[in-house]
Amino acid sequence: MPWMLGCTPLTVVSYFFMWYLPPFITGRVMWYLAFYCLFQSLTTLFQVPYCALTMFLSTNQKDRDSATAYRITVEVLGTLIGATLQGQIVASAHASDHCSQNSTVGLLNSSSLQQNSSSLFSLVHRRNVYMIAAGVIGGIYLVGIVILFFGVKEKDDPYALSSNKTVPFFKGLRLTMKYGPYVKLTASFLLISTAVQLEQSNFVLFCTHAAGLRSHFQNLVMTILVSAVLSIPFWQWFLQHFGKKEAACGISWMIPFLIVLVTIPNLTEAYIVAFVSGLSIAASLLLPWSMLPDVVDHFRLQNPHSRGHETIFYSSYVFFTKMSAGIGLGISASSLEFFGYESGSCRQSDSVVVVLKLLVGGVPAILIFLGLFILIFYPINEKIRKETKYALDSLSRQYHPSIENLTETEENTSL
Numbered sequence: 001m002p003w004m005l006g007c008t009p010l011t012v013v014s015y016f017f018m019w020y021l022p023p024f025i026t027g028r029v030m031w032y033l034a035f036y037c038l039f040q041s042l043t044t045l046f047q048v049p050y051c052a053l054t055m056f057l058s059t060n061q062k063d064r065d066s067a068t069a070y071r072i073t074v075e076v077l078g079t080l081i082g083a084t085l086q087g088q089i090v091a092s093a094h095a096s097d098h099c100s101q102n103s104t105v106g107l108l109n110s111s112s113l114q115q116n117s118s119s120l121f122s123l124v125h126r127r128n129v130y131m132i133a134a135g136v137i138g139g140i141y142l143v144g145i146v147i148l149f150f151g152v153k154e155k156d157d158p159y160a161l162s163s164n165k166t167v168p169f170f171k172g173l174r175l176t177m178k179y180g181p182y183v184k185l186t187a188s189f190l191l192i193s194t195a196v197q198l199e200q201s202n203f204v205l206f207c208t209h210a211a212g213l214r215s216h217f218q219n220l221v222m223t224i225l226v227s228a229v230l231s232i233p234f235w236q237w238f239l240q241h242f243g244k245k246e247a248a249c250g251i252s253w254m255i256p257f258l259i260v261l262v263t264i265p266n267l268t269e270a271y272i273v274a275f276v277s278g279l280s281i282a283a284s285l286l287l288p289w290s291m292l293p294d295v296v297d298h299f300r301l302q303n304p305h306s307r308g309h310e311t312i313f314y315s316s317y318v319f320f321t322k323m324s325a326g327i328g329l330g331i332s333a334s335s336l337e338f339f340g341y342e343s344g345s346c347r348q349s350d351s352v353v354v355v356l357k358l359l360v361g362g363v364p365a366i367l368i369f370l371g372l373f374i375l376i377f378y379p380i381n382e383k384i385r386k387e388t389k390y391a392l393d394s395l396s397r398q399y400h401p402s403i404e405n406l407t408e409t410e411e412n413t414s415l
Contacts, residue, residue, distance in 0.1 A: 012138035014039040019134040052314035069236035080225040089133040172312040191371035195364035197328025211265035227278025250283035262361035
């Protein structure tokens with residue numbers, strides 16, 4: 001907890017300077033690159049212990065699943081609030097659209113309109129607007145860490161044995177990379193997360209240049225986020241009643257809708273796709289974090305004298321989520337550049353339009369299919385999960401006779 005409290009102010013500062021316009025011109029690229037890398041590093045330092053904290057809130061699997069569902073819901077809700085606030089604050093700096101489809105002159109003379117826009121909205125105004133937006137988002141960071149620090153209490157691990165030893169990081173990393181259930185879970189959701197990143201990062205460009213929905217993309221993005229927030233409680237209910245592997249079927253829902261959108265794009269289908277994408281994205285966000293504690297418990301049962309492996313599992317998984325984001329951005333940027341994408345241009349070539357359709361529809365569909373195929377071989381089902389819980393409780397009582405029975409009555413009865 002103190003680690004998260006210490007890195008949050010630095011995270012806020014680095015985020016603020018990502019949006020600050022330095023007075024010099026020559027080194028601006030290095031300025032933004034440095035603060036972007038610093039921001040990503042600090043958020044990773046925060047995210048690893050924050051996610052691993054789930055394992056130390058309770059030994060009750062239902063409690064941990066419920067905490068995970070609340071966490072993902074609030075994270076998506078925070079993304080929605082942040083996107084809305086920042087979008088509204090900086091809107092005044094982009095009041096003029098030099099690519100407006102309602103003005104033929106604008107399409108033919110975009111450079112002159114850019115100059116007119118600059119005369120209406122001074123550079124000083126734009127600087128202030130972006131710094132105000134960054135300050136507001138930074139304030140939300142600070143409110144969040146205060147709530148976390150005073151509202152969450154860690155618990156000692158009741159499964160830790162008296163002779164346990166902390167697992168060295170590199171030894172633990174080798175063990176996790178060789179552990180079958182973890183490898184299958186990670187490989188599956190690495191592909192699925194990359195698919196989601198591709199769809200999200202190119203959706204705005206697709207709406208702008210391929211679907212003719214330039215004026216609607218903000219509402220479409222909000223539809224995705226609202227759908228994701230509202231559907232997480234449904235997925236939590238679904239995985240509790242039907243199982244976690246079975247809930248993965250919801251991720252596949254976006255595949256046919258994306259294919260329809262890129263083949264026959266129109267406004268109605270775009271909103272339907274946005275809504276269904278939100279449902280699938282919610283499932284892809286909730287399931288891996290809900291399944292990861294089961295993997296940790298399963299590993300703990302086979303390595304009862306080890307300690308500290310929880311953070312290794314979570315840090316490795318956070319690394320792979322960051323990797324999926326990097327892979328998605330790399331594929332998008334390299335593909336668009338190769339086929340001649342021109343930043344700021346109102347019209348793109350036909351080859352760029354085709355690439356955008358593939359990046360939004362075809363490639364994500366293939367990656368999701370491959371990820372779900374790997375998930376079929378993930379071995380921890382509901383029966384194994386309950387057996388693992390019962391065995392861990394028995395092992396803990398063997399070494400700590402005074403400890404209370406931590407096993408849920410209904411799970412023991414079902415066994």
